[in-house]
Amino acid sequence: MKKVIAFRPLLLAAVAGAIIATGCVAQESKKGMNDPPALAPLGPPPIPADNLQSPAKIAYGKMLFFDPRLGGDASTGCSTCHEPDQGWSWAEDISRGYPGTVHWRSNQTIINAAYYSKLFWAGSSKSLESQARSAARGGVAGNGETGIMEARLALIPKYVELNKKVFGTEWPLERDAFRAIAAFERTLVQRDTPLDKYLLGDKTALSEEQVRGKKIFEGKGGCIQCHNGALASDEGFYNIGVPGVKRWEYDGLAQITFRFEIYAKGAPEEMYRTVKDDPGAYFRSKNKWDLGKFRTPSLRYAVYTAPYMHSGQFDTLEDVVDFYNVGGFAADGRTTGFPETKSPLIKPLGLTDDEKEDLVAFIEAFSGEEILMDAPELPPYAAIFTKAELQAAQEAK
């Protein structure tokens, strides 16, 4: 049984009048499965009181997001892995990694990430600000460090100028760079999907097929138990039976990262030796009953973010629906490496082919137009001192 997740008033307090129904309250343990929060139109994203939005901050954050100099060897920025034309994600089973590595999980989209109170597949990060920090540092992600990052920012006059304007310090701090990136990410939201329009009263916004699919979603399919509220995510943790990354069985580079992650996240020795699947939320609690559990993802923007699940094992939404329909097994019969923690909510659904089609059509209603964006022009480095200043310092020695 999953733990009851505390309501986060701090984040939500900042959003006056917004419709926030990100489902911060656990359903499984508290309520019957009859009354999960209804699907709802998405309101504006919560803005933390200590990192308010401003145009200059967003512009600074956008450049930083697209700037590969944030990564250790200056080749790997946020957008390197979160490509706007790959759904602000990465369209392979597991994400590309820092050069010389591959990641161990599927990439996640940035679109609507602003609404989560727990980020990453296993919910290990509590804000976009701290998430950006983890992303920039991780050895298979940005592989950067504070010193080099702050030094690079200081050597880019445009960033010094923008930072000063936004944060007031003479030299850019890494911490503020992450705040700016978070501010930019809070602009990457989509609130005008067919479903939003439909829920706001435009009954023509969904096709008949999709309306039927919605019923299945809320009824026979049982999807609403976890994918509920405005975000279509309760942010709860479940093991729904997703199999591990197939590539681990035959790809040496992927095997390296798998062991590294298990080791780095502090698995006990015996677990490091024997585990063959991603323990997921276990690493947060170190409780056996959290093995193989992952945060319910939003279904918004999913049309653009294939492949699906933490291990990227499903290429299409049809595959996902088939997976649920048989009670949490892939077409080849593979399932989670931790069957003992699998959610009892996942069971064979008995959907007909037509019902499956309707359900897929409805999931598509969570996505609007594709959000594309050109990378901004990135400002160059420039020396801080002139030759004359250096000569004067030399003379004064």
Added chain:
Amino acid sequence: MGVRVTSGHRLLAAMIGIGMVFGAQAAKVPDLGPLPPIKVNKAKAELGKRLFFDKRLSGNAAIACSTCHDPKQGWTQNKPLSDGYPGNGHFRNSPTLVNVAHKKVWNHDGRIGTSLNDMTREMITEDYIMNMDMRIMQERIKQDPVYLEMFKDAGYGEPSNGKVRKAIPEYLKSLTSRNAPFDTGKMSASAKKGMKLFKGKAGCIQCHNGPLASDGKAYNTGVPENFDIFLDPNNHQAFISFAMFQGIENYMNLKRDPGFYNVTLNKADIGKFITPSLRELKYTAPYMHNGMLATLDDVVAFYNNGGGKDSKKSSLLKPLGLSKGEQKDLVAFLLSLSGDQLTTAEHVWQGGYPAEYTAIKDWKNVRN
């Protein structure tokens, strides 16, 4: 992620300070001489050799130790400032690694005074050197069947990052001078004259003494700054990151390499650098911590002028009044301290590396 200056270093710094005072007063210093032999464990050194030339020891798998300590370039790089990790530059000259195991303090500023094990860790993990998360390194190594075998043969058992930091130093021990005319006694007449000057009129022996021709202490010789550190943002970023991490105040405005000050945080130590060994200079140009002197002729001319310009310059340096001929002899002597280049299979890994990581078979059923 550099290595912090530990209290051990501070202690060392204090000792060095005291040593200097004695050195200056009592002109009795150890003579030059042959290097004592070092015992090397062959299997461990062989493993260390393979690691030293392996690019997979860097974060993005693009550079190896040998990129900056290149056997064909005297185990350094023949340019003033070392390369950095890709995307970065550096702010110092890469030191030769020949005889490095005979040293007691490492780096131009002497900030590592513990062991080559610590030195190796610094090189592997430092952002602007190899930028490697050693936990990833360990798993990469475990993915290579050749390493599994070699670690076993070396008596290390399963590969780990701790053992990498033992094997590489073991290999570094094998990099020692051999057949230098100074050691074999086959010095030219000019070199012999130069040695006399070195120990006498030129006063070099005051600091360059003992088997390495280095007392391992720090002095300010007034070497001019290398402006490329500051004019090239790639170098400057490495410098800023270094100074920030070492806790040097006002690092954004720093226009000079603080040198030994970094170890003591004593203003008197600004611009001091550790006396380098004078062995193998034939292959290691350019010279000084920042490569500012291109040739040995330049170095000798520099000393003949009494060193560079710095208000904190060592009082041991004064204009020497050496004739052109004497300067030549001194250079001839310096060259007699260089032996064979260590560029054969004995010191250089020739075995190559696999282009890809082989997958572990039956992965689901074997232990990780």
